[in-house]
Amino acid sequence: MEKKILSVVPLENMHILVWFESGDVRRLDAHKLIVEEAFADLANPATFKNVILCPEGAGLSWGKDLTVDASWVYSHSKPYDVVELEKRRLLQDLVVARHESELSQVGLGELSGIRQPVISRIESGSIAPQINTLFKLLAPMGKTLKIVDLDGALK
Numbered sequence: 001m002e003k004k005i006l007s008v009v010p011l012e013n014m015h016i017l018v019w020f021e022s023g024d025v026r027r028l029d030a031h032k033l034i035v036e037e038a039f040a041d042l043a044n045p046a047t048f049k050n051v052i053l054c055p056e057g058a059g060l061s062w063g064k065d066l067t068v069d070a071s072w073v074y075s076h077s078k079p080y081d082v083v084e085l086e087k088r089r090l091l092q093d094l095v096v097a098r099h100e101s102e103l104s105q106v107g108l109g110e111l112s113g114i115r116q117p118v119i120s121r122i123e124s125g126s127i128a129p130q131i132n133t134l135f136k137l138l139a140p141m142g143k144t145l146k147i148v149d150l151d152g153a154l155k
Helices: 039-044 046-048 071-076 083-100 106-110 116-124 131-141
Strands: 003-012 015-020 026-028 059-061 067-069 076-079
Touching: 003 059, 015 071, 015 083, 026 071, 039 083, 059 071, 067 071, 071 076, 083 131, 106 116, 106 131, 116 131
Parallel strands: none
Antiparallel strands: 003 015, 015 026, 026 076, 059 067
């Protein structure tokens, strides 16, 4: 089956997130490319960040002479679960914010109106909070959610 790339996001440290038509999201370590002399220019961050999709999602390109096909990208990359990894990061940030605010789960519960057992299950990842619940938990700590570039979130 021929692979087709739908989207690409260059990240720091020579990594690229790639969304495939199959629904797979994969992370490519581009260091695998720059070991080949033809791709040595990718070591320049400005060149690396200018990755684009080839027509019809057939591959990735950094100019006419720097192209890799979608099948190569797929076979040389690793699965990447954006949702699970971002959820884990968000919950870790929630716990850090609570600690920085010098609040216990009980104290946060009193301020937010969310019961302590629910806060415990949210922080452990055993339940997924609704967005309204997150806002209720974050506001007493002087925090909120913000949409940021995925690259910045992965640092």
